[in-house]
Amino acid sequence: GAVVSQHPSRVICKSGTSVKIECRSLDFQATTMFWYRQFPKQSLMLMATSNEGSKATYEQGVEKDKFLINHASLTLSTLTVTSAHPEDSSFYICSARGGAKGMGYEQYFGPGTRLTVT
Amino acid sequence: AQSVTQLGSHVSVSEGALVLLRCNYSSSVPPYLFWYVQYPNQGLQLLLKYTSAATLVKGINGFEAEFKKSETSFHLTKPSAHMSDAAEYFCAVSVAMPGANSKLTFGKGITLSVRP
Numbered sequence: 001g002a003v004v005s006q007h008p009s010r011v012i013c014k015s016g017t018s019v020k021i022e023c024r025s026l027d028f029q030a031t032t033m034f035w036y037r038q039f040p041k042q043s044l045m046l047m048a049t050s051n052e053g054s055k056a057t058y059e060q061g062v063e064k065d066k067f068l069i070n071h072a073s074l075t076l077s078t079l080t081v082t083s084a085h086p087e088d089s090s091f092y093i094c095s096a097r098g099g100a101k102g103m104g105y106e107q108y109f110g111p112g113t114r115l116t117v118t
Numbered sequence: 119a120q121s122v123t124q125l126g127s128h129v130s131v132s133e134g135a136l137v138l139l140r141c142n143y144s145s146s147v148p149p150y151l152f153w154y155v156q157y158p159n160q161g162l163q164l165l166l167k168y169t170s171a172a173t174l175v176k177g178i179n180g181f182e183a184e185f186k187k188s189e190t191s192f193h194l195t196k197p198s199a200h201m202s203d204a205a206e207y208f209c210a211v212s213v214a215m216p217g218a219n220s221k222l223t224f225g226k227g228i229t230l231s232v233r234p
Binding site: 006044107109 | 154159160161162163164167208221222224225226227229
């Protein structure tokens, strides 16, 4: 149980275009989803936290107009990188946390999406 | 505020040797502590977690960690390393407030290499 998927696993896009990454909780309802960014050989940096039906809360320094997050349902959150540039190339990882009793505090991580902007 | 310190960036052990990965935390409230493993180009997999129950926590793949409040530590150990243990390991801390938007704060990670 508690499986989180991401799609696509890899994406290459041209500079100036937008890319959408999907994060799905497959077997539980995710009341909260988190989006992280990871540079090579570095730790995960939290970008934003989103609750279903609410606007995402962005961490300091993260441009909310560039990284659009939508959490429209209890099983799906999307991250759209708008007007992507090469410096946006990174590994993006989502995690999901359920609200049901017994799931509590634990975050379940997706497999990540490798974005390359050319 | 909370933080995690993982000293060193790389640990190398021989196959069959003891694995010890260090983690120290800082938290103004009782913490939840986690160890995750990440293989190349993959997401994070939970190894084990401390949530204010037993201080010695056993996880998957033979790993365990002990919560020591007096030392603010949560070191990860495994008695005998296997080649398949080579990966990146992250320690993380969260405040012990389930139901709130408690965030995970990660350490910078340690790369574990296992020599044949």
